[in-house]
Amino acid sequence: MKYNILEKCNLLGLKMTEQRKIIIQVIVDSSDHPDVELVFKRASKVDNRISIATVYRTIRLFQEHGIIDKHEFGGSRSRYEKASDIHHDHLIDIKSGKVLEFKNDKIEALQKEIASKLGYELVEHRLELYAVPKGCASIGKDK
Amino acid sequence: MKYNILEKCNLLGLKMTEQRKIIIQVIVDSSDHPDVELVFKRASKVDNRISIATVYRTIRLFQEHGIIDKHEFGGSRSRYEKASDIHHDHLIDIKSGKVLEFKNDKIEALQKEIASKLGYELVEHRLELYAVPKGCASIGKDK
DNA sequence: TTAAATGCAAATCGTTTGCGGGCCC
């Protein structure tokens, strides 16, 4: 019931090219939710015959097959991470850009409840907390 | 302590042009979180001497001054609404695209608590529920 | 062998911007 990415690709009948292997490896090894540019850079370091178009295509493909998850945090580019069986949300450190993951069942339950009260059935949700490390709260709070 | 948009613009020293008046009116009259294109269409109906560049500029300006709020729901375009004093989150009906607003203090409190536990101070958050009307749950659930 | 995947460059889409002319305060 649990497959790794290579197995999932097989099941889906996707050809396993050198490029795809590298992109998969980069995604699996990255815990910082990289954007396409960054995945491209990291992949290029392994094998520079890879093109950014392929990275875009591959990431999109994987995303459409639920192999990786797409996020739109602060910036203009989308960011990605390996899909995980355990759902989680994100806290974005707006000082450093670092992204922490968390999970809270109470919030999940409340969301369902809210949707239900409004006459809806929850399909998915997006919860992002934008925060600053305790202490450096209002110091240099420019913008 | 409570000002309407015209007053806010005055306070900020913004010139009140015909275009801006119209754009403000369109935003105030819209409860469907329109994107720039739609604001432009509605504004043009009132006065077709308006250009989409002005709509982009004005909306951006207002947003930067906290006069309107920007959202990035499903699609590719950003959507906007008049800023309100009462914070609320959104439920997006993925069948119809309709957007409902809701407010839940328990969730707000939990978010602060989560951030705090992680060593952070919550600055802002984004919570969106994507849902389908009860009943038509899995019928025609074609992605 | 052959359908699918790649690289390249051009196209697309939403949004921003430089410029010369126009308009609010």
Add this chain to the structure above:
DNA sequence: GGGCCCGCAAACGATTTGCATTTAA
């Protein structure tokens, strides 16, 4: 009158796509 604002069209950045070539199966 002067500076902010406008319309226009060109520029932009992220992403997608058409096409000829390569490659996995």
